[in-house]
Amino acid sequence: MAPKYKVTYFDIMALAEPIRYLLSYGGIEFEDVRVKGDDWPKLKNGTPFGKMPVLEVDGKKAHQSIAIARYLGKQVGLAGADDWQNLKIDATVDTVVDLRIAVVNAVFADEATKAQKKETLEKDTLPFYLGRLDNQIKENGGYLVDKKLTWADLHLAATVDSVNGALKTNIAANYSNVGSLTEKVWNLPKIKEWRAKRPSASM
Amino acid sequence: MAPKYKVTYFDIMALAEPIRYLLSYGGIEFEDVRVKGDDWPKLKNGTPFGKMPVLEVDGKKAHQSIAIARYLGKQVGLAGADDWQNLKIDATVDTVVDLRIAVVNAVFADEATKAQKKETLEKDTLPFYLGRLDNQIKENGGYLVDKKLTWADLHLAATVDSVNGALKTNIAANYSNVGSLTEKVWNLPKIKEWRAKRPSASM
Numbered sequence: 001m002a003p004k005y006k007v008t009y010f011d012i013m014a015l016a017e018p019i020r021y022l023l024s025y026g027g028i029e030f031e032d033v034r035v036k037g038d039d040w041p042k043l044k045n046g047t048p049f050g051k052m053p054v055l056e057v058d059g060k061k062a063h064q065s066i067a068i069a070r071y072l073g074k075q076v077g078l079a080g081a082d083d084w085q086n087l088k089i090d091a092t093v094d095t096v097v098d099l100r101i102a103v104v105n106a107v108f109a110d111e112a113t114k115a116q117k118k119e120t121l122e123k124d125t126l127p128f129y130l131g132r133l134d135n136q137i138k139e140n141g142g143y144l145v146d147k148k149l150t151w152a153d154l155h156l157a158a159t160v161d162s163v164n165g166a167l168k169t170n171i172a173a174n175y176s177n178v179g180s181l182t183e184k185v186w187n188l189p190k191i192k193e194w195r196a197k198r199p200s201a202s203m
Numbered sequence: 204m205a206p207k208y209k210v211t212y213f214d215i216m217a218l219a220e221p222i223r224y225l226l227s228y229g230g231i232e233f234e235d236v237r238v239k240g241d242d243w244p245k246l247k248n249g250t251p252f253g254k255m256p257v258l259e260v261d262g263k264k265a266h267q268s269i270a271i272a273r274y275l276g277k278q279v280g281l282a283g284a285d286d287w288q289n290l291k292i293d294a295t296v297d298t299v300v301d302l303r304i305a306v307v308n309a310v311f312a313d314e315a316t317k318a319q320k321k322e323t324l325e326k327d328t329l330p331f332y333l334g335r336l337d338n339q340i341k342e343n344g345g346y347l348v349d350k351k352l353t354w355a356d357l358h359l360a361a362t363v364d365s366v367n368g369a370l371k372t373n374i375a376a377n378y379s380n381v382g383s384l385t386e387k388v389w390n391l392p393k394i395k396e397w398r399a400k401r402p403s404a405s406m
Contacts, residue, residue, distance in 0.1 A: 048294070048335075049298050049301075049332070049335055050331065050335075060287075062290050062291070062294060063294050063298075064293065064294035064297040064298060066293070066297060067290050067293035067294040067296075067297055068290065068294075070289075070290070070293060071286055071287070071289070071290040071293075074286050075286070083274055083277050083278070084263075084274070086273075086274070087265050087270055087271065087273070087274040088265070090267065090269070090270035090273060090274075091251070091265060091266050091267035091270040091271075093270075094267040094269060094270055095252050095266075095267060098252075128253065129252070132251075132252055132253075
């Protein structure tokens with residue numbers, strides 16, 4: 001019998017969407033549990049380290065979104081072909097995580113510093129990361145690593161999906177290679193199907 | 204001919220020390236480049252994403268400290284035996300990274316918020332993480348994952364090494380399993396040798 005997968009997270013994209021993309025890409029059915037904010041405090045202690053998302057596979061719990069995504073990337077055939085290629089995938093994913101954290105830190109800053117943080121984000125941080133990622137995609141034949149689709153590409157597209165919601169803009173608008181790769185992932189049949197049927201979420 | 208390894212970082216432990224531990228553990232000679240703060244701005248643009256540490260292997264550059272540590276963990280025989288074990292290793296490492304980031308955010312907070320952040324760190328955040336890690340080590344026979352030494356253990360010991368320096372305390376003092384595992388790693392002959400010969404660093 002196929003293992004039973006369950007993803008538990010808030011009703012947003014954010015940290016869980018790369019996981020949902022990867023499961024969808026692999027045609028793996030999963031229970032998509034979305035916890036309401038009010039219910040979270042009483043569930044928190046039942047998670048491995050007080051955080052979501054949590055992936056359960058036949059009841060075995062795993063935590064940490066990127067660790068889960070790497071595991072699923074391997075299961076669905078989107079890992080690297082060798083250790084050095086996996087290093088490049090992992091470094092790229094952690095760089096996109098850095099970008100996402102910068103966005104979150106600006107969007108959820110306290111009122112006293114928010115304006116300044118959003119300005120730094122828009123003028124410096126996003127152009128820095130997106131410019132370099134754009135160049136990396138250009139040098140790698142339209143993908144992030146070694147001219148082929150890997151879980152880093154799905155992670156980027158899911159992150160852009162969420163960040164665009166959080167910032168109410170298209171962060172890839174001025175970065176044609178980032179934009180093309182994101183669209184390419186969104187047009188994969190299984191991802192297209194997932195994005196059409198998933199619950200709508202703000203970020 | 205053996206590949207040539209070079210690690211470039213500031214003259215501190217912090218993000219590079221897990222990498223230095225892993226290379227030392229594997230008996231891999233490496234050039235240990237320590238950049239002075241004044242020299243960093245002119246080197247920054249030559250790094251993949253404007254950050255250190257950078258690992259070079261025969262001149263090929265890799266970035267992102269955890270991605271590098273995972274790669275080296277594999278090379279020196281400290282990776283997991285299967286995908287699920289690697290998931291547990293990766294989730295644990297990212298949890299220790301979360302702990303480290305909480306420390307850094309308190310230590311380098313601006314003066315207005317530093318006292319509050321250090322209090323939250325000492326009363327809530329460190330006990331939360333260290334208590335759960337202590338329990339995880341107890342349940343796993345003295346190691347973080349599945350009763351055997353993995354690169355997660357070296358990463359934890361190197362992080363404790365650095366965090367103790369930053370906080371000028373022994374964060375493992377009240378967590379006997381964290382303390383025993385850290386000592387066990389520090390007493391591995393190659394790690395002991397590395398810690399005796401390395402340049403002294405504040406954190």
